[in-house]
Amino acid sequence: MSKVTVVGAGNVGATCANVLAFKKIADEVIMLDVKEGVAEGKAMDMNQTAQLLEFSSRIKGVTNDYAATANSDVVVITSGIPRKPGMTREELIGVNAGIVKSVAENILKYSPNAILVIISNPMDTMTYLASKVTGLPKHRIVGMGGALDSSRFKYYLSEALGVNPTEVEGMVIGGHGDTTMIPVARLATYKGIPVSDLLSKEALDKVVADTMVGGATLTGLLGTSAWYAPGAAGAAVVESIIHDQKKVVPCCVSLEGEYGQNDICIGVPVVLGKNGWEKIIDLKLTAEEKEKFEASASAVRKTNNVLKEINAI
Ligand SMILES: NC(=O)c1ccc[n+]([C@@H]2O[C@H](COP(=O)([O-])OP(=O)(O)OC[C@H]3O[C@@H](n4cnc5c(N)ncnc54)[C@H](O)[C@@H]3O)[C@@H](O)[C@H]2O)c1
Secondary structure, three states: OOEEEEEOOOHHHHHHHHHHHHOOOOOEEEEEEOOOOHHHHHHHHHHOOHHHHOOOOEEEEEEOOHHHHOOOOEEEEOOOOOOOOOOOHHHHHHHHHHHHHHHHHHHHHHOOOOEEEEOOOOHHHHHHHHHHHHOOOHHHEEEOOHHHHHHHHHHHHHHHHOOOHHHEEOOEEEOOOOOOEEEOHHHOEEOOEEHHHOOOHHHHHHHHHHHHOHHHHHHHHHOOOOOHHHHHHHHHHHHHHHOOOOEEEEEEEEEEOHHHOEEEEEEEEEEEEOOEEEEEOOOOOOHHHHHHHHHHHHHHHHHHHHHHHOOOO
């Protein structure tokens, strides 16, 4: 019996819980929120789709009742405020740091062995915060950003190529920010063929640029940040962990010398399995890609430093 808790039953959290149940990724899904009745109501609504969508996973919603989350295998943290049009993910830090810290502490009281998947923004800094305040072994803290950004990258590639998105491979590494993420165009392929053989430089540059502002584009259209792809990306990360699928997914993890970095959580390709992130894939970056990675790490570090300024760590 697998049990997953999703903290925050807002747009991203509820979508993630829905995908976890619908795709039968977890047998039991707990949604927890601070807003009285919201998680309960959304869980009831989702359970009423079980016969229509043919799943037997059970979803339970609770208001701040951490005892109900006990013995979760994986806990997804989405609680916090999302950005509004014109805001950067970094502007959310003050409010979300307090929320992520208290949620992580409460969760571990009841699920001391859980693997944490951090989604709240600014995600790289919230993952770093979670690793500092919980002191958990590094493999049990996984930040979700690259799974979403890579999915957006593959979508834009498939549109430019006019092909099935499931047949496109591509990875986004680095920070999860409009200017910090690095879609690695050189390694993107369609059925094993480098996309650079199939698209003009201009078309590929546009795909990269569209990917980087993918979140901001949606925030502009929706008035708040997106949720279908973020929720599904969170569920995909959980799936590889819970089912020990050993999939390679770019995730935000703590680096100790890999990619030339220390004391930082940032996006790199990792193998996801039952122990959390199990192995870092060491991409042989070009000098230009390395330079971008270093610039990305510096920007993430700058945001991490705010945690010290506000005494969150
Ligand atoms: N990492 C990513 O790829 C990614 C993608 C999209 C959104 N996000 C981030 O995810 C977060 C959630 O976004 P959203 O659109 O679902 O927002 P939302 O406002 O719809 O939902 C957030 C929920 O968190 C709840 N909450 C607040 N404090 C809480 C606490 N202490 N305990 C439990 N629940 C609490 C709120 O009541 C709300 O229901 C934001 O920080 C957003 O920026 C990250």
